[in-house]
Amino acid sequence: MKKHSILIIEDNEDIRESTAEILELGNYAVIKASNGKQGVELALKHIPDLILCDIMMPELDGFGVLHLLAKNPETSVIPFIFLTAKTERIDMRKGMEMGADDYLTKPFDEVELFNAIECRLNKKDIQKKIYSQSLEKLGTLLQGNKGNDELKKLVSERKVRHIKKKQIIYYEGDSVNGIYLVVSGNVKTLKIAADGRELLTGMYGAEEYFGVPALLAGENYRDTAEAMEDTALCLLPKEPVEELLSKYPDVAGQFIKMLANNVLIREEQLLQLAYNSVRKRMAEVLLRLFKQNLVGDTQSLSVSRDNLAGMAGMATETVSRILSDFKDEGLIERKASQITILDRIKLQNMKN
Numbered sequence: 522m523k524k525h526s527i528l529i530i531e532d533n534e535d536i537r538e539s540t541a542e543i544l545e546l547g548n549y550a551v552i553k554a555s556n557g558k559q560g561v562e563l564a565l566k567h568i569p570d571l572i573l574c575d576i577m578m579p580e581l582d583g584f585g586v587l588h589l590l591a592k593n594p595e596t597s598v599i600p601f602i603f604l605t606a607k608t609e610r611i612d613m614r615k616g617m618e619m620g621a622d623d624y625l626t627k628p629f630d631e632v633e634l635f636n637a638i639e640c641r642l643n644k645k646d647i648q649k650k651i652y653s654q655s656l657e658k659l660g661t662l663l664q665g666n667k668g669n670d671e672l673k674k675l676v677s678e679r680k681v682r683h684i685k686k687k688q689i690i691y692y693e694g695d696s697v698n699g700i701y702l703v704v705s706g707n708v709k710t711l712k713i714a715a716d717g718r719e720l721l722t723g724m725y726g727a728e729e730y731f732g733v734p735a736l737l738a739g740e741n742y743r744d745t746a747e748a749m750e751d752t753a754l755c756l757l758p759k760e761p762v763e764e765l766l767s768k769y770p771d772v773a774g775q776f777i778k779m780l781a782n783n784v785l786i787r788e789e790q791l792l793q794l795a796y797n798s799v800r801k802r803m804a805e806v807l808l809r810l811f812k813q814n815l816v817g818d819t820q821s822l823s824v825s826r827d828n829l830a831g832m833a834g835m836a837t838e839t840v841s842r843i844l845s846d847f848k849d850e851g852l853i854e855r856k857a858s859q860i861t862i863l864d865r866i867k868l869q870n871m872k873n
Contacts, residue, residue, distance in 0.1 A: 525642055526550040528569040530560030530586060531604060532578045536627065540573065543631055549638075557581030561589050564596050571641055573625075576605040587621060600641035604629075622683065682754045690746040690754065691732070697742060699758040700732040706752025710744040711831055721831035724749070724810070733776055736762065749828065802833045803843045804868040807853070811862060821861040 527549050531537040534555070541551045552567055554560035558580045564572060572590075576583035583603055590596040602623045623637050681704055684690060690701065693712065701708070703725050710723040710731060722744045725731045735742045736759060766773040806829060810822055829844075830837045844860070847853045852868055854861040862868065 524548060524550040525570040526552060526567065527638065528552045528554065528560065528564055528567065528572045530554045530557060530572065530574040530578070530583070532556055532575060536575075536604075540634070543634060544638075547635060557583065557586045560586055564590055564599070565593065568595055569599060571600045571602070571638060573602050573604055573638075576603055602637055602641065682756065684748040684752045684754055686748055686750050686752075688748050690748065691742050693742055693745045695742050697732065697735045697740070697759055699756050700730050700736050700762055701746070702755040702757065703727055703729050703731070704753040704755055706754075707749040708746055708752060708754075709749050709828060709831075710746050712744050719827070719831040720834060721828060724828075724832075730776075737776065798873050799833070799835055799839055800843055800846070801871055801873045802835065803829070803840065803847070804852075804871045806832045807860065807862065808865070808868055811865075821859055823858050824860065825858050 527544055529537055529540055529544075529551060531540065531553075532555055537553055537555065541553055544551050552563055552569055554563050557574075557578045560572075560574065561581065563569075564586075574583045574586055581589075583605070587601055590599065590601070600622045602625060603621050604625050604627060606627045622641050625633060625637055684706070690708065691698075705727050708725045708731060709721055710725075711719045711721050713719060723731060731746060732742065766776065809832075810824060826837045826840045826844075830840045833840065844853065844855055847868075848855050850867075852862070852864050854863055
């Protein structure tokens, strides 16, 4: 069986050598670099299966290493794990936005090290399968259009990012760095009111894009994006997407159509918030969730009270009361966060 090769980029000799010794005992082939510049050279030369890289290093720091490797098609898809003693959110967010796959906070033990490596290598092995399924469905978006192959090529050249449940993808006010394609899982976008309440502005499932309005408008993101469950995303960078939209009007037309549909949904949501009773609003939210591509062909979905409250614009206590009423009336079945619609017609025809 072929050994997986791992490149360690670490300026601290003790950490570098001890980590290498542990990995060699785990039957990995190890390549060692004592600084960022040497690490980039060795990565381009050997194309390792995975890279472990310190952040704070002389000559070239970890962010610089990741930036340079992301420019090369061969090294851009290598799983990249930062080794860092810094746990500030800004450093972690910067790394994730640049394409890092994971973090190990020093000091770490052997179990943490092996778990992180094995997890990323396993995900790399199934990445081609994920892409093939994603791109097959993606073809239906632009079927028959000239820009289809270019868009599929752009997606296939990008790394799939694996986002944990409740992890923030971007915050309201952040600069646009591209648009996102959901490969698997679910993402919500939301705005925070002055009193701290959340208002959901969108929910996105597999094969759906988000972040499109900000890119087309040339403005910062106007809401916050958060993973509702463990999710796989593909980031399409701003510059290539803008070039693609400029070159192929048919592709731009599809994204504009997508944006228009989102605007219509939000207008409907605002009307419901303004004029519908809380019971009517909750019924509409449940029906909307089943209408979207978030639940497949089943009659059940898993959604938290907080997310329902955010979509319906009401308190979580009100959500609990209404769902209990719906259950007593035989409209739904509910077990924890799992909801099954029993009578869709009555929900649709609910009086305001």
